[in-house]
Amino acid sequence: MDVNKKRKAPIGRSLGPLTHQSAANDAEEYTLHNGRKVTFKRKNVPADQVEVLTYAHSMNKRIAEELTQASLADVISSISRQQYQPVIAQLVDGKYATLDGTRRRQSAIYAGVGLNVLYCEEELTRAEVKALSKELQTAKEHSIRDNGRAFELLLKEDPSKTQADIAEQEGFTQGYVSKALNAWSIPQEIINLFEYPSDLTLPQFAEISKIYNHVLDSKMPLDDVIELTEVLPGTLNEEVIEFLKDAAEFKKIKKTSEKDSKFLAVNSKKWAKSKKVKDKTTITLSRATDEEYALIEAYIMKVMKGEEVKA
Incomplete structure (x- = not known):
């Protein structure tokens, strides 16, 4: 040896x-x-x-x-x-x-x-x-919620202090202080669902906060949501969040981008399509001749002005 x-x-x-x-x-x-x-x-x-x-x-x-x-x-x-x-x-x-x-x-x-x-x-x-x-x-290192609780205590000790003051005093960015305080505001009952709470990230806390706010807005009893969130030992944090979403009937609204609608296809190169976003409609013409464009423009002008258009 x-x-x-x-x-x-x-x-x-x-x-x-x-x-x-x-x-x-x-x-x-x-x-x-x-x-x-x-x-x-x-x-x-x-x-x-x-x-x-x-x-x-x-x-x-x-x-x-x-x-x-x-x-x-x-x-x-x-x-x-x-x-x-x-x-x-x-x-x-x-x-x-x-x-x-x-x-x-x-x-x-x-x-x-x-x-x-x-x-x-x-x-x-x-x-x-x-x-x-x-x-x-x-x-x-202390978790995000550890720091959030500490920041809240500092604010309570001296109400004249702002989040910016705490950030400068403790050596964090103001954005981090704000997010840590938000993480700490999440009820302990929700955090107790996680087997590894100290590993939760800022984006995950933001997601949990949205779910909690949804629960408040929908006036669902938090105890019912907790009871419906069935978590087995070894469940990963991201999986717990998904189970929590299901229990809270929380569905993230996805922004769907408006797709172009092709309403005329003479051939693969010559076509016309439109795209509507709210109260605006855009018409795209492919391979239209100057004469065709002039006729289409004149037709649109008459329609927009409410003039009689012959079929």
Whole structure:
């Protein structure tokens, strides 16, 4: 065995330069973005207490309800054997509010295993929580709805801010902020139909939004639509959207382009056809002589003027 060969990095994230002491110790000191030092302690939450004693911090962007068992399959497999990195949390009223590691927390619940937590007892300001969460976030990118919820919270915190302000502050385009907010406005009951909600794309959210608006306009009970949307395990997101359309009786109106109508064909080269778009009609003549064109033009003029035309 080649002892010099690099080992594959374990699943999880490194605490990196944030830790002041060894990860083997029971307590570690973090230096926050503002220079304040905070002590974090280690705790193993028993398997039967993980769901009760831990929850996602209000400023954690990840939407816990959308962390499905299928989407977390790799993490569940890993954490069933070994949890390489602890969940970072703040102890609030005897429970652990996770700042980082929501996917690991939910995976531990699915796997039925305990959860290693690195927590602080000191009160953190919103600015400190936000900075710490951002610094720790190196795993899977947040979903569109994760970001949409975060944008909505920012708008509620400061009603004077616009979507453009949020876009500049968070480093996104205004268009993305608007679309993410729209994605977040879709009811959770609809999103729960998807086995891989975090993989939904902006175009797919736009399609789902149209279906939902159709449901509202047609005054169909949403619960009925959900019940009629039969989704089996392993169903792809795009298939769920099609099933949802059927349940909501949503049919996308296709714009049909007006086709030319050939009303005269003397031969393959000499013909006449018309095309009508709303109140306009275009007549096309092929291989018409100047004399024929003059006669046709004169005939049209008489018809348009309402003059008597001899058969």
